[in-house]
Amino acid sequence: MGVNYSTRHCFAFISIFLLLAGVTTLIVWLVYRPSKPSFHVIGAAIYDVNTTSSYVVSTTMQFTLVAHNPNKRSAAYIDRLSAYISYREEVITAPAPLPPMFLEREGTVIMSPMLGGEPVPVSPNVPGGLVTDEAYGVVALRVVLLGRLRWKAGAFRSGHYGMFAKCDVLIGLKKGHVGEVPILGSPDCSVDV
Incomplete structure (x- = not known):
């Protein structure tokens, strides 16, 4: 008992x-109550778009992104961060590792990663599509950011969460142009955590 x-x-x-x-x-x-960070594309530069092969694309691009933490009480750490560019749902730059990012409470960080430089295998419709879009003067690209996100509020730290941000960008690009290109529209990014 x-x-x-x-x-x-x-x-x-x-x-x-x-x-x-x-x-x-x-x-x-x-x-x-941590909320996910936001990302916005504010600038773009194209240094090379090589579509001479039917199955390989080589590009060098630089996008300027603004990351903002809307939280008033918690900071955000993003590590294992990488970025790449896709066109018509196909990757056209190899994923580039980026340094870890710390976003203070209600803080903002600006980054301008250089992406590409190496040939990437693609399906045959990608080079032709890029050539056609360049001739038209408007190219639709997607900037993708991957990483691990965690929040810190005082002594509390969250676990790691996978972060996936995609920014659909329309750029004005004519064949043979090198350097900064205009961004058409106001591209906000969707972020999944």
């Missing part, structure tokens, strides 16, 4: 402890 009584007390103690831990976690989450 004594064993059964102590077992019930132990079970009650553990249940109350877990309930209090859950309530505390919920309160901390409600107070700090």
Whole structure:
């Protein structure tokens, strides 16, 4: 009978402890409620678009992106960050590793990664599509950022979450142009965490 009584007390103690831990976690989450960072493309430069082969594309591009942390109470760390460019759902630059990023509370970071430079195998419709779009003067590209995100609020640190940001950008590009190109529209990025 004594064993059964102590077992019930132990079970009650553990249940109350877990309930209090859950309530505390919920309160901390409600107070700090981290939201995902936002990204915007504010500049673009094209240095090379080589479409001479039917199955390989070589490009060198630079996009200027603004990362913003909208949280008032928690900072954001993004590590294992990499970026690449895709055209018509196909990757046209190799993923480029980027340095880790720290976003203060309500902080902003500007980055301008240089992407490409190496030949990338593609399907036969990509080089032809790029040539056609260049002749028309408008090229639709997607800048993709991948990384691991975690939040820090005071002494609390979250676990790591996978982050995927995609920025659909329309650029004005004519064949033979090198350097900065106009961005058509206001490209905000969608971010999944």
